[in-house]
Amino acid sequence: xxxxxxxNIFQSYGxxxxxxxxxxxxxEGTFVSIVGASGCGKSTFLRLLLAEERPTxxxxxxxxxxxxxxxxxxxxxxxxxYSVFPxxxxxxxxxxxxxxxxxxxxxxxxxxxxxxxxxxxxxDRIGLGHMAEAxxxxxxxxxxxxxxxxxxxxxRPRILLLDxxxxxxxxxxxxxxxxxxxxxxxxxxxxxxxxxxxxEEGFKLGDRLIVFDKPRWDPTDPxxxxxxxxxxxxxxxxxxxxxxxxxxxxVHRPA
Amino acid sequence: xxxxxxxxxxxxxxxxxxxxxxxxxVAYMVGSDMRLSVNPADKLxxxxxxxxxxxxRLFTEGDRRTGRVLLWYDTAVSLRRLGIGVxxxxxxxxxxxxxxxxxxxxxxxxxxxxxxxxxxxxxxxxPILFIVFGLGxxxxxxxxxxxxxxxxxxxxxxxxxxxxxEQIVKAETLGASSLVIALRVALPQIMxxxxxxxxxxxxxxxxxxxxxxxxxxxxxxGYRIFLVxxxxxxxVILTYVLWITLLAxxxxxxxxxxxxxxxxxxxxxx
Ligand SMILES: Nc1ncnc2c1ncn2[C@@H]1O[C@H](COP(=O)(O)OP(=O)(O)O)[C@@H](O)[C@H]1O
Ligand SMILES: [Mg+2]
Numbered sequence: 432x433x434x435x436x437x438x439n440i441f442q443s444y445g446x447x448x449x450x451x452x453x454x455x456x457x458x459e460g461t462f463v464s465i466v467g468a469s470g471c472g473k474s475t476f477l478r479l480l481l482a483e484e485r486p487t488x489x490x491x492x493x494x495x496x497x498x499x500x501x502x503x504x505x506x507x508x509x510x511x512x513y514s515v516f517p518x519x520x521x522x523x524x525x526x527x528x529x530x531x532x533x534x535x536x537x538x539x540x541x542x543x544x545x546x547x548x549x550x551x552x553x554x555d556r557i558g559l560g561h562m563a564e565a566x567x568x569x570x571x572x573x574x575x576x577x578x579x580x581x582x583x584x585x586x587r588p589r590i591l592l593l594d595x596x597x598x599x600x601x602x603x604x605x606x607x608x609x610x611x612x613x614x615x616x617x618x619x620x621x622x623x624x625x626x627x628x629x630x631e632e633g634f635k636l637g638d639r640l641i642v643f644d645k646p647r648w649d650p651t652d653p654x655x656x657x658x659x660x661x662x663x664x665x666x667x668x669x670x671x672x673x674x675x676x677x678x679x680x681x682v683h684r685p686a
Numbered sequence: 687x688x689x690x691x692x693x694x695x696x697x698x699x700x701x702x703x704x705x706x707x708x709x710x711x712v713a714y715m716v717g718s719d720m721r722l723s724v725n726p727a728d729k730l731x732x733x734x735x736x737x738x739x740x741x742x743r744l745f746t747e748g749d750r751r752t753g754r755v756l757l758w759y760d761t762a763v764s765l766r767r768l769g770i771g772v773x774x775x776x777x778x779x780x781x782x783x784x785x786x787x788x789x790x791x792x793x794x795x796x797x798x799x800x801x802x803x804x805x806x807x808x809x810x811x812x813p814i815l816f817i818v819f820g821l822g823x824x825x826x827x828x829x830x831x832x833x834x835x836x837x838x839x840x841x842x843x844x845x846x847x848x849x850x851x852e853q854i855v856k857a858e859t860l861g862a863s864s865l866v867i868a869l870r871v872a873l874p875q876i877m878x879x880x881x882x883x884x885x886x887x888x889x890x891x892x893x894x895x896x897x898x899x900x901x902x903x904x905x906x907x908g909y910r911i912f913l914v915x916x917x918x919x920x921x922v923i924l925t926y927v928l929w930i931t932l933l934a935x936x937x938x939x940x941x942x943x944x945x946x947x948x949x950x951x952x953x954x955x956x
Pocket of ligand 2: 473474475594
Protein backbone atom coordinates (compact mmCIF):
# COMPACT_ATOMS: atom_id res chain seq x y z
CA UNK A 432 0.00 0.00 0.00
CA UNK A 433 1.52 3.28 -1.12
CA UNK A 434 1.57 6.02 1.51
CA UNK A 435 3.64 8.60 -0.35
CA UNK A 436 2.91 8.61 -4.07
CA UNK A 437 5.15 10.52 -6.47
CA UNK A 438 3.76 10.56 -10.00
CA ASN A 439 5.74 11.66 -13.04
CA ILE A 440 7.40 14.69 -11.47
CA PHE A 441 9.18 17.22 -13.68
CA GLN A 442 10.82 20.26 -12.20
CA SER A 443 12.69 22.95 -14.12
CA TYR A 444 14.00 26.36 -13.14
CA GLY A 445 13.55 28.65 -16.13
CA UNK A 446 14.39 26.52 -19.13
CA UNK A 447 16.74 24.28 -17.20
CA UNK A 448 15.35 20.88 -16.28
CA UNK A 449 16.45 19.61 -12.86
CA UNK A 450 14.25 16.57 -12.33
CA UNK A 451 12.42 14.54 -14.94
CA UNK A 452 10.00 11.63 -14.83
CA UNK A 453 10.42 10.89 -11.13
CA UNK A 454 8.07 8.15 -9.92
CA UNK A 455 8.08 6.66 -6.47
CA UNK A 456 5.80 4.72 -4.12
CA UNK A 457 6.71 4.54 -0.47
CA UNK A 458 4.91 2.49 2.15
CA GLU A 459 4.15 4.01 5.54
CA GLY A 460 6.94 3.65 8.08
CA THR A 461 9.70 3.34 5.46
CA PHE A 462 13.01 5.12 5.92
CA VAL A 463 14.14 6.25 2.46
CA SER A 464 17.74 7.34 1.98
CA ILE A 465 18.44 9.57 -1.02
CA VAL A 466 21.90 9.86 -2.54
CA GLY A 467 23.22 11.40 -5.73
CA ALA A 468 25.88 13.70 -7.10
CA SER A 469 26.04 17.20 -5.68
CA GLY A 470 23.71 19.55 -7.56
CA CYS A 471 21.65 16.79 -9.16
CA GLY A 472 18.41 17.85 -7.48
CA LYS A 473 18.12 15.94 -4.20
CA SER A 474 17.21 19.06 -2.19
CA THR A 475 14.85 20.07 -4.96
CA PHE A 476 13.08 16.73 -4.62
CA LEU A 477 12.84 17.25 -0.87
CA ARG A 478 11.42 20.76 -1.36
CA LEU A 479 8.77 19.22 -3.60
CA LEU A 480 7.92 16.61 -0.97
CA LEU A 481 7.75 19.43 1.57
CA ALA A 482 5.43 21.43 -0.75
CA GLU A 483 7.75 24.42 -0.40
CA GLU A 484 7.73 24.36 -4.21
CA ARG A 485 5.25 22.92 -6.63
CA PRO A 486 6.45 20.75 -9.51
CA THR A 487 6.33 21.95 -13.11
CA UNK A 488 4.46 18.74 -13.91
CA UNK A 489 3.27 15.74 -11.95
CA UNK A 490 1.98 15.42 -8.42
CA UNK A 491 2.84 14.18 -4.97
CA UNK A 492 0.21 12.78 -2.64
CA UNK A 493 0.44 11.71 0.95
CA UNK A 494 -2.10 9.07 1.94
CA UNK A 495 -4.14 9.87 -1.14
CA UNK A 496 -4.76 13.48 -0.09
CA UNK A 497 -4.74 16.17 -2.80
CA UNK A 498 -1.27 17.68 -3.48
CA UNK A 499 -0.37 20.28 -0.82
CA UNK A 500 0.00 23.94 -1.78
CA UNK A 501 2.37 24.94 1.02
CA UNK A 502 4.29 23.35 3.89
CA UNK A 503 2.21 22.34 6.89
CA UNK A 504 2.20 20.28 10.03
CA UNK A 505 1.90 16.95 8.25
CA UNK A 506 5.45 17.42 6.90
CA UNK A 507 8.32 17.84 9.32
CA UNK A 508 11.74 19.02 8.20
CA UNK A 509 15.31 19.28 9.44
CA UNK A 510 17.86 21.12 7.33
CA UNK A 511 21.61 21.00 7.54
CA UNK A 512 21.60 24.40 9.25
CA TYR A 513 19.19 27.07 10.59
CA SER A 514 16.62 24.50 11.68
CA VAL A 515 16.06 25.81 15.20
CA PHE A 516 15.07 29.30 16.30
CA PRO A 517 18.13 31.14 17.64
CA UNK A 518 16.08 33.59 19.71
CA UNK A 519 14.29 30.91 21.72
CA UNK A 520 15.69 28.78 24.50
CA UNK A 521 16.08 25.07 23.89
CA UNK A 522 12.88 24.39 25.84
CA UNK A 523 10.93 27.09 24.01
CA UNK A 524 12.06 25.63 20.69
CA UNK A 525 10.21 22.45 21.59
CA UNK A 526 7.22 24.29 23.07
CA UNK A 527 6.98 26.24 19.80
CA UNK A 528 5.88 23.04 18.08
CA UNK A 529 2.69 23.27 20.16
CA UNK A 530 2.38 27.03 20.55
CA UNK A 531 2.75 27.95 16.86
CA UNK A 532 -0.64 26.50 16.01
CA UNK A 533 -2.34 29.15 18.17
CA UNK A 534 -3.63 32.46 16.89
CA UNK A 535 -0.73 34.52 18.28
CA UNK A 536 1.69 31.61 18.64
CA UNK A 537 1.46 31.68 22.43
CA UNK A 538 0.16 29.34 25.10
CA UNK A 539 -1.18 30.48 28.47
CA UNK A 540 -1.98 29.08 31.88
CA UNK A 541 -2.44 25.35 32.37
CA UNK A 542 -1.95 24.65 28.68
CA UNK A 543 1.38 26.40 28.77
CA UNK A 544 2.49 24.50 31.86
CA UNK A 545 1.46 21.20 30.28
CA UNK A 546 3.32 21.99 27.06
CA UNK A 547 6.45 22.93 29.00
CA UNK A 548 6.29 19.73 31.03
CA UNK A 549 5.92 17.67 27.86
CA UNK A 550 8.78 19.60 26.24
CA UNK A 551 10.97 18.91 29.27
CA UNK A 552 10.25 15.19 28.88
CA UNK A 553 11.13 15.36 25.19
CA UNK A 554 14.40 17.09 26.06
CA ASP A 555 15.24 14.38 28.57
CA ARG A 556 14.54 11.75 25.96
CA ILE A 557 16.84 13.39 23.40
CA GLY A 558 19.51 14.04 26.01
CA LEU A 559 19.15 17.81 26.19
CA GLY A 560 17.41 18.07 29.54
CA HIS A 561 20.37 19.85 31.12
CA MET A 562 20.36 22.54 28.40
CA ALA A 563 16.69 23.52 28.64
CA GLU A 564 17.30 27.18 29.44
CA ALA A 565 20.26 27.67 27.10
CA UNK A 566 20.03 29.32 23.69
CA UNK A 567 20.83 27.17 20.62
CA UNK A 568 24.05 29.12 20.01
CA UNK A 569 25.45 27.49 23.16
CA UNK A 570 24.77 23.99 21.77
CA UNK A 571 27.20 21.88 19.76
CA UNK A 572 26.30 21.03 16.16
CA UNK A 573 25.10 17.55 17.12
CA UNK A 574 22.95 18.89 19.95
CA UNK A 575 21.39 21.49 17.65
CA UNK A 576 20.43 18.80 15.15
CA UNK A 577 19.03 16.60 17.90
CA UNK A 578 16.97 19.57 19.06
CA UNK A 579 15.80 20.20 15.49
CA UNK A 580 14.71 16.57 15.11
CA UNK A 581 12.98 16.61 18.51
CA UNK A 582 11.20 19.82 17.56
CA UNK A 583 10.06 18.42 14.20
CA UNK A 584 8.78 15.21 15.84
CA UNK A 585 6.87 17.13 18.52
CA UNK A 586 4.52 18.35 15.79
CA ARG A 587 3.80 14.68 14.94
CA PRO A 588 4.25 14.99 11.18
CA ARG A 589 3.19 12.20 8.84
CA ILE A 590 6.47 12.33 6.96
CA LEU A 591 9.84 13.61 8.13
CA LEU A 592 12.26 15.17 5.65
CA LEU A 593 15.95 15.42 6.46
CA ASP A 594 18.29 17.30 4.12
CA UNK A 595 21.85 16.26 4.91
CA UNK A 596 21.06 16.62 8.61
CA UNK A 597 24.48 15.39 9.70
CA UNK A 598 26.48 16.91 6.86
CA UNK A 599 28.11 19.49 9.10
CA UNK A 600 28.95 17.14 11.98
CA UNK A 601 32.23 15.46 12.79
CA UNK A 602 32.41 11.64 12.30
CA UNK A 603 32.06 10.76 16.00
CA UNK A 604 29.01 12.94 16.53
CA UNK A 605 27.59 11.59 13.32
CA UNK A 606 27.75 8.01 14.62
CA UNK A 607 26.01 9.08 17.83
CA UNK A 608 23.31 10.73 15.73
CA UNK A 609 22.84 7.49 13.77
CA UNK A 610 22.11 5.64 17.00
CA UNK A 611 19.76 8.42 18.04
CA UNK A 612 17.87 8.20 14.74
CA UNK A 613 17.75 4.40 14.74
CA UNK A 614 16.22 4.50 18.22
CA UNK A 615 13.58 6.98 17.11
CA UNK A 616 12.89 4.85 14.07
CA UNK A 617 12.35 1.78 16.24
CA UNK A 618 10.03 3.72 18.54
CA UNK A 619 7.80 5.31 15.91
CA UNK A 620 6.36 4.30 12.59
CA UNK A 621 7.47 7.50 10.92
CA UNK A 622 7.98 7.71 7.16
CA UNK A 623 11.35 9.40 6.64
CA UNK A 624 13.17 10.79 3.60
CA UNK A 625 16.81 11.56 4.26
CA UNK A 626 19.21 13.11 1.77
CA UNK A 627 22.83 12.26 2.47
CA UNK A 628 26.10 12.45 0.60
CA UNK A 629 27.44 9.54 2.65
CA UNK A 630 26.30 6.36 0.92
CA GLU A 631 27.22 4.19 3.91
CA GLU A 632 25.02 6.34 6.11
CA GLY A 633 22.28 5.84 3.54
CA PHE A 634 22.60 2.06 3.71
CA LYS A 635 22.91 1.98 7.48
CA LEU A 636 19.81 4.05 8.25
CA GLY A 637 17.57 3.44 5.28
CA ASP A 638 15.14 0.65 4.55
CA ARG A 639 15.36 1.78 1.00
CA LEU A 640 18.04 3.69 -0.83
CA ILE A 641 17.29 5.66 -3.98
CA VAL A 642 19.88 7.18 -6.25
CA PHE A 643 19.32 10.30 -8.34
CA ASP A 644 21.29 10.62 -11.54
CA LYS A 645 21.01 11.83 -15.11
CA PRO A 646 20.01 8.93 -17.34
CA ARG A 647 20.76 10.93 -20.48
CA TRP A 648 23.82 13.05 -20.96
CA ASP A 649 24.44 15.60 -23.70
CA PRO A 650 28.22 16.21 -23.83
CA THR A 651 27.79 19.59 -25.56
CA ASP A 652 25.21 20.77 -23.03
CA PRO A 653 25.49 19.14 -19.58
CA UNK A 654 22.37 20.98 -18.40
CA UNK A 655 20.11 19.75 -21.19
CA UNK A 656 18.59 16.91 -19.19
CA UNK A 657 17.39 16.50 -15.64
CA UNK A 658 18.00 13.76 -13.10
CA UNK A 659 15.70 10.95 -12.12
CA UNK A 660 15.76 7.90 -9.87
CA UNK A 661 18.24 5.49 -11.45
CA UNK A 662 18.53 2.99 -8.60
CA UNK A 663 16.03 1.92 -6.00
CA UNK A 664 17.51 -0.57 -3.58
CA UNK A 665 16.04 -2.55 -0.74
CA UNK A 666 18.86 -2.16 1.76
CA UNK A 667 17.77 -5.13 3.82
CA UNK A 668 18.46 -7.43 0.84
CA UNK A 669 22.20 -7.00 0.61
CA UNK A 670 22.81 -8.84 -2.64
CA UNK A 671 23.57 -5.80 -4.71
CA UNK A 672 27.19 -4.65 -4.43
CA UNK A 673 27.91 -1.06 -3.45
CA UNK A 674 30.97 -1.05 -5.64
CA UNK A 675 29.10 -1.66 -8.91
CA UNK A 676 26.66 1.00 -7.93
CA UNK A 677 29.47 3.51 -7.51
CA UNK A 678 30.96 2.65 -10.87
CA UNK A 679 27.78 2.73 -12.83
CA UNK A 680 26.52 6.04 -11.55
CA UNK A 681 28.11 9.34 -10.73
CA VAL A 682 27.69 8.96 -7.04
CA HIS A 683 30.91 9.73 -5.27
CA ARG A 684 31.96 8.85 -1.80
CA PRO A 685 33.20 11.89 0.10
CA ALA A 686 37.00 11.80 0.22
CA UNK B 687 55.61 41.62 12.31
CA UNK B 688 53.06 43.27 10.03
CA UNK B 689 51.39 46.41 11.30
CA UNK B 690 47.97 44.80 10.87
CA UNK B 691 48.98 42.10 13.36
CA UNK B 692 50.32 44.39 16.06
CA UNK B 693 47.83 45.06 18.80
CA UNK B 694 48.10 47.50 21.69
CA UNK B 695 47.88 46.14 25.26
CA UNK B 696 45.16 47.35 27.58
CA UNK B 697 47.02 50.29 29.16
CA UNK B 698 48.31 51.45 25.79
CA UNK B 699 44.84 51.13 24.24
CA UNK B 700 43.43 53.30 27.02
CA UNK B 701 46.19 55.84 26.54
CA UNK B 702 45.66 55.93 22.77
CA UNK B 703 41.94 56.39 23.31
CA UNK B 704 42.54 59.44 25.49
CA UNK B 705 45.13 61.05 23.21
CA UNK B 706 42.73 62.69 20.69
CA UNK B 707 40.54 64.06 23.49
CA UNK B 708 43.51 65.54 25.34
CA UNK B 709 44.96 66.87 22.08
CA UNK B 710 41.74 68.74 21.24
CA UNK B 711 41.46 70.19 24.76
CA VAL B 712 45.10 71.28 24.80
CA ALA B 713 44.83 72.81 21.33
CA TYR B 714 41.76 74.74 22.45
CA MET B 715 43.45 75.95 25.63
CA VAL B 716 46.53 77.13 23.73
CA GLY B 717 44.41 78.88 21.09
CA SER B 718 42.19 80.48 23.69
CA ASP B 719 45.20 81.62 25.72
CA MET B 720 46.87 83.16 22.67
CA ARG B 721 43.78 85.14 21.67
CA LEU B 722 42.97 86.26 25.21
CA SER B 723 46.51 87.44 25.83
CA VAL B 724 46.21 89.72 22.80
CA ASN B 725 42.67 90.85 23.54
CA PRO B 726 41.20 90.02 26.98
CA ALA B 727 37.69 90.87 25.68
CA ASP B 728 37.90 88.29 22.89
CA LYS B 729 34.70 86.25 22.66
CA LEU B 730 35.67 83.67 20.06
CA UNK B 731 37.57 81.21 22.23
CA UNK B 732 36.54 81.79 25.86
CA UNK B 733 38.87 80.39 28.50
CA UNK B 734 37.90 76.95 29.86
CA UNK B 735 37.34 78.53 33.26
CA UNK B 736 34.86 80.98 31.69
CA UNK B 737 33.00 78.10 30.09
CA UNK B 738 32.89 76.25 33.42
CA UNK B 739 31.49 79.37 35.14
CA UNK B 740 28.90 79.83 32.41
CA UNK B 741 27.94 76.15 32.55
CA UNK B 742 27.49 76.30 36.31
CA ARG B 743 25.30 79.37 35.87
CA LEU B 744 23.25 77.84 33.05
CA PHE B 745 22.58 74.64 34.96
CA THR B 746 21.56 76.30 38.23
CA GLU B 747 20.43 79.92 37.87
CA GLY B 748 16.93 80.79 36.80
CA ASP B 749 15.93 83.19 34.08
CA ARG B 750 15.79 86.80 35.25
CA ARG B 751 12.18 87.29 34.21
CA THR B 752 10.58 83.92 34.89
CA GLY B 753 12.95 82.28 37.35
CA ARG B 754 12.99 79.09 35.28
CA VAL B 755 16.31 77.39 34.66
CA LEU B 756 16.14 77.55 30.87
CA LEU B 757 18.69 74.84 30.15
CA TRP B 758 16.57 72.19 31.84
CA TYR B 759 13.45 73.44 30.08
CA ASP B 760 15.28 73.40 26.74
CA THR B 761 16.50 69.89 27.45
CA ALA B 762 13.08 68.57 28.43
CA VAL B 763 11.38 70.09 25.40
CA SER B 764 14.03 68.85 22.97
CA LEU B 765 14.16 65.36 24.41
CA ARG B 766 10.38 65.13 24.24
CA ARG B 767 10.40 66.06 20.55
CA LEU B 768 13.24 63.66 19.88
CA GLY B 769 11.60 60.84 21.84
CA ILE B 770 8.20 61.16 20.16
CA GLY B 771 9.75 61.52 16.70
CA VAL B 772 12.12 58.59 17.06
CA UNK B 773 9.41 56.53 18.76
CA UNK B 774 6.94 57.01 15.91
CA UNK B 775 9.68 56.33 13.35
CA UNK B 776 10.78 53.14 15.14
CA UNK B 777 7.23 51.84 15.34
CA UNK B 778 6.53 52.53 11.66
CA UNK B 779 9.89 51.04 10.74
CA UNK B 780 9.02 47.90 12.63
CA UNK B 781 5.51 47.51 11.20
CA UNK B 782 6.41 48.30 7.59
CA UNK B 783 9.69 46.42 7.83
CA UNK B 784 7.80 43.27 8.83
CA UNK B 785 5.10 43.76 6.20
CA UNK B 786 7.58 44.41 3.38
CA UNK B 787 9.95 41.69 4.50
CA UNK B 788 7.34 38.97 4.91
CA UNK B 789 4.56 39.67 2.43
CA UNK B 790 5.47 39.53 -1.27
CA UNK B 791 2.43 41.61 -2.21
CA UNK B 792 3.33 44.45 0.13
CA UNK B 793 6.96 44.22 -0.98
CA UNK B 794 5.91 44.49 -4.62
CA UNK B 795 3.84 47.55 -3.77
CA UNK B 796 5.99 49.46 -1.30
CA UNK B 797 9.68 48.55 -1.60
CA UNK B 798 10.29 50.80 -4.61
CA UNK B 799 8.25 53.64 -3.13
CA UNK B 800 10.20 53.59 0.13
CA UNK B 801 13.48 53.50 -1.79
CA UNK B 802 12.50 56.66 -3.68
CA UNK B 803 11.09 58.29 -0.54
CA UNK B 804 14.39 57.81 1.24
CA UNK B 805 16.07 59.92 -1.47
CA UNK B 806 14.02 63.03 -0.63
CA UNK B 807 16.23 65.39 1.40
CA UNK B 808 14.16 65.94 4.57
CA UNK B 809 15.47 69.46 5.21
CA UNK B 810 14.31 70.52 1.76
CA UNK B 811 10.72 69.80 2.73
CA UNK B 812 10.97 71.54 6.10
CA PRO B 813 9.30 74.70 4.71
CA ILE B 814 6.41 72.54 3.49
CA LEU B 815 6.08 71.06 6.98
CA PHE B 816 5.98 74.52 8.52
CA ILE B 817 3.30 75.57 6.05
CA VAL B 818 1.21 72.43 6.54
CA PHE B 819 1.67 71.77 10.25
CA GLY B 820 2.37 75.29 11.49
CA LEU B 821 5.30 76.35 13.64
CA GLY B 822 4.33 74.27 16.69
CA UNK B 823 5.50 70.89 17.93
CA UNK B 824 4.00 68.85 15.08
CA UNK B 825 6.23 70.10 12.28
CA UNK B 826 9.39 69.42 14.31
CA UNK B 827 8.33 65.91 15.20
CA UNK B 828 7.19 65.20 11.66
CA UNK B 829 10.57 66.31 10.32
CA UNK B 830 12.33 63.77 12.54
CA UNK B 831 9.84 61.06 11.54
CA UNK B 832 10.17 61.80 7.82
CA UNK B 833 13.91 62.08 8.13
CA UNK B 834 14.67 58.68 9.63
CA UNK B 835 11.67 56.42 8.92
CA UNK B 836 12.66 55.44 5.34
CA UNK B 837 16.07 54.31 6.57
CA UNK B 838 14.51 52.28 9.39
CA UNK B 839 11.98 50.64 7.06
CA UNK B 840 14.63 49.70 4.53
CA UNK B 841 17.03 48.41 7.14
CA UNK B 842 14.45 46.35 8.99
CA UNK B 843 12.72 44.93 5.91
CA UNK B 844 16.11 43.81 4.61
CA UNK B 845 16.78 42.24 7.95
CA UNK B 846 13.52 40.31 7.75
CA UNK B 847 14.36 39.16 4.22
CA UNK B 848 17.76 38.01 5.52
CA UNK B 849 16.19 35.60 8.01
CA UNK B 850 17.19 32.17 6.65
CA UNK B 851 14.43 30.68 4.52
CA GLU B 852 14.90 27.46 6.48
CA GLN B 853 13.55 29.09 9.64
CA ILE B 854 10.41 30.36 7.94
CA VAL B 855 9.78 26.95 6.35
CA LYS B 856 10.42 25.29 9.68
CA ALA B 857 7.81 27.50 11.33
CA GLU B 858 5.34 26.62 8.57
CA THR B 859 5.87 22.91 9.21
CA LEU B 860 5.06 23.56 12.87
CA GLY B 861 1.72 24.98 11.77
CA ALA B 862 2.50 28.69 12.15
CA SER B 863 0.26 31.18 10.31
CA SER B 864 1.70 34.32 8.66
CA LEU B 865 0.79 36.28 11.79
CA VAL B 866 2.55 33.81 14.07
CA ILE B 867 5.63 33.83 11.84
CA ALA B 868 5.65 37.63 12.02
CA LEU B 869 5.16 37.76 15.79
CA ARG B 870 7.20 34.82 16.98
CA VAL B 871 9.91 34.32 14.35
CA ALA B 872 10.56 37.62 12.58
CA LEU B 873 9.72 40.26 15.20
CA PRO B 874 11.93 38.99 18.03
CA GLN B 875 14.82 38.52 15.63
CA ILE B 876 14.70 42.07 14.29
CA MET B 877 14.24 43.73 17.69
CA UNK B 878 17.99 43.92 18.40
CA UNK B 879 18.46 45.20 14.88
CA UNK B 880 15.81 47.85 15.51
CA UNK B 881 17.73 49.11 18.51
CA UNK B 882 20.91 49.16 16.46
CA UNK B 883 19.20 51.00 13.61
CA UNK B 884 17.73 53.53 16.05
CA UNK B 885 21.21 54.11 17.46
CA UNK B 886 22.49 54.81 13.97
CA UNK B 887 19.63 57.18 13.15
CA UNK B 888 19.91 59.20 16.37
CA UNK B 889 22.61 61.34 14.75
CA UNK B 890 20.35 62.42 11.88
CA UNK B 891 17.44 62.75 14.34
CA UNK B 892 19.38 65.31 16.39
CA UNK B 893 20.33 67.11 13.19
CA UNK B 894 16.71 67.43 12.10
CA UNK B 895 15.61 68.46 15.58
CA UNK B 896 18.18 71.23 15.92
CA UNK B 897 17.54 72.45 12.38
CA UNK B 898 13.80 72.69 13.01
CA UNK B 899 14.30 74.37 16.38
CA UNK B 900 16.80 76.83 14.96
CA UNK B 901 14.31 78.06 12.39
CA UNK B 902 11.09 78.28 14.36
CA UNK B 903 10.78 77.71 18.08
CA UNK B 904 10.73 79.46 21.44
CA UNK B 905 12.29 76.74 23.53
CA UNK B 906 14.70 73.88 22.91
CA UNK B 907 18.41 73.24 22.75
CA GLY B 908 18.72 74.09 19.04
CA TYR B 909 16.69 77.26 19.47
CA ARG B 910 18.93 78.46 22.34
CA ILE B 911 22.15 77.89 20.43
CA PHE B 912 20.95 79.87 17.44
CA LEU B 913 19.51 82.59 19.69
CA VAL B 914 22.73 83.32 21.57
CA UNK B 915 24.72 83.15 18.34
CA UNK B 916 23.58 86.77 17.82
CA UNK B 917 25.54 87.84 20.89
CA UNK B 918 28.58 85.75 19.98
CA UNK B 919 28.07 83.96 23.31
CA UNK B 920 30.55 81.22 22.58
CA UNK B 921 30.63 80.12 26.22
CA VAL B 922 26.88 79.41 26.12
CA ILE B 923 27.04 77.73 22.71
CA LEU B 924 29.91 75.50 23.75
CA THR B 925 28.15 74.53 26.98
CA TYR B 926 25.06 73.54 25.00
CA VAL B 927 27.09 71.65 22.41
CA LEU B 928 28.91 69.68 25.10
CA TRP B 929 25.61 69.03 26.87
CA ILE B 930 23.95 67.73 23.66
CA THR B 931 26.96 65.54 22.96
CA LEU B 932 26.75 64.10 26.46
CA LEU B 933 23.02 63.45 26.09
CA ALA B 934 23.50 61.72 22.73
CA UNK B 935 26.31 59.62 24.20
CA UNK B 936 24.22 58.58 27.19
CA UNK B 937 21.19 57.66 25.05
CA UNK B 938 23.43 55.52 22.86
CA UNK B 939 24.90 53.84 25.92
CA UNK B 940 21.46 53.06 27.36
CA UNK B 941 20.25 51.60 24.05
CA UNK B 942 23.29 49.41 23.75
CA UNK B 943 22.87 48.17 27.31
CA UNK B 944 19.17 47.53 26.67
CA UNK B 945 19.91 45.51 23.55
CA UNK B 946 22.41 43.29 25.34
CA UNK B 947 20.15 42.91 28.32
CA UNK B 948 16.99 42.04 26.41
CA UNK B 949 18.46 39.98 23.58
CA UNK B 950 21.33 37.96 25.00
CA UNK B 951 21.05 35.42 22.16
CA UNK B 952 21.92 38.09 19.59
CA UNK B 953 25.61 37.90 20.50
CA UNK B 954 28.13 40.62 21.12
CA UNK B 955 27.98 42.05 17.61
CA UNK B 956 25.79 44.94 18.69
N1 LIG C 1 15.34 28.15 -6.72
C1 LIG C 1 16.19 27.77 -7.68
N2 LIG C 1 16.28 28.49 -8.84
C2 LIG C 1 17.13 28.10 -9.80
N3 LIG C 1 17.95 27.05 -9.74
C3 LIG C 1 17.92 26.29 -8.62
C4 LIG C 1 17.04 26.62 -7.54
N4 LIG C 1 17.23 25.70 -6.57
C5 LIG C 1 18.17 24.85 -7.01
N5 LIG C 1 18.57 25.19 -8.26
C6 LIG C 1 19.55 24.46 -9.06
O1 LIG C 1 19.08 23.15 -9.18
C7 LIG C 1 20.14 22.23 -9.11
C8 LIG C 1 19.86 21.18 -8.08
O2 LIG C 1 19.96 21.78 -6.79
P1 LIG C 1 19.79 20.95 -5.46
O3 LIG C 1 18.46 20.29 -5.49
O4 LIG C 1 20.06 21.87 -4.33
O5 LIG C 1 20.94 19.87 -5.58
P2 LIG C 1 21.46 18.84 -4.49
O6 LIG C 1 20.69 19.02 -3.24
O7 LIG C 1 21.28 17.49 -5.11
O8 LIG C 1 22.92 19.12 -4.29
C9 LIG C 1 21.41 23.01 -8.83
O9 LIG C 1 22.14 23.11 -10.01
C10 LIG C 1 20.89 24.36 -8.41
O10 LIG C 1 21.76 25.35 -8.88
MG1 LIG D 1 21.27 19.73 -1.35
